[in-house]
Structure formats: C-alpha cells, structure tokens
Amino acid sequence: MNCEKITYYIEKGYLTELNITEKIQIKLHQLYCKCCKNYEPDSLTLNKVFKLLAGENKVDELSKQEKEAIKTALERMD
Template sequence: MSKIKVFIPCDDANHVCDKTQYKEATLWEKIKLNIHLIYCRACREYTKNNTKLTKAIKKSEVECLDKKCKETMKLDFEKALKEHSN
C-alpha cells in the first residue's frame, strides 16, 4: 500500500499555485496546497501576490496583436536594422 502524501514542499506549493491561476490544478492538488498554506507564511504571500496579478491582468483589458500584424512589424524592424547597419 502506498503512502498518501499530504504535505508538500514550498516549490511544489508554488507550482500548484501557478496551475491554479490558470485553472489547471486538480482538486487533490488544491487540497494539498491549502493544507500547505495553513502553516507556510511565505507561500501564503506568494499566493496572495499571484491572485493580485491574475486580477490585474483580467482587469487590464489588454488587446494582443494578430499574427499578420506581428509579422509585418518584424519585417519592418529587420529592414530598419539592415538600413541602420549599412
């Protein structure tokens, strides 16, 4: 019979925190994270900051460039770089 591992090290807790941010953590991982957060002040602070970051990004309403626009910018940049080096 294998041992059930409930306590996790800080590195694992931070990784699960990151996975939770992107909704990729399993229920069991979340349970272990919450148990870890009960006794680890540093990871509680990490989780708090991660939550703030997630909220700020969602609230920011950032619009990304499409692939065609990015490619055009890249070509313009390379052209300007060549002209400048000549």
C-alpha cells in the first residue's frame, strides 16, 4: 500500500517523462487502490483550475486613483 510513492509518480509524470517501471507501478497499484485511482482525476482538475487563476482572468487591478496616490507618495519622498 504505497500511495505516497504512487501519487509522487503521478505528480512527477505531469512534470517530466516517467520511465516504464514507474508507469507500470502506477497502473498496477490503481487496479486495487481506489484512493490513487481517484487521486489522478482530482489532481488533473487542480492543474486545470489553478492555471485559470492567472493570465487573462484578471483577479483584480489598481484603479487610476490608486496609481495617482502612489505617484503622490513617491513624489513626497525625500
């Protein structure tokens, strides 16, 4: 029962190419382990949703007034 190792391989597989032994270990383990079978779609979902936080989906931005206030603060510096 080594979910710790198997989930590590799953994650490593998203970052780099796994060797054949690692791939087989994942598949074999998932045949009988519900947790690690569930882990994979969960983890893929995380990859998808986290990247939606960046880029065009602007979370928030500075208003014109706020930028002017920053300028004023900088001008006051001595």
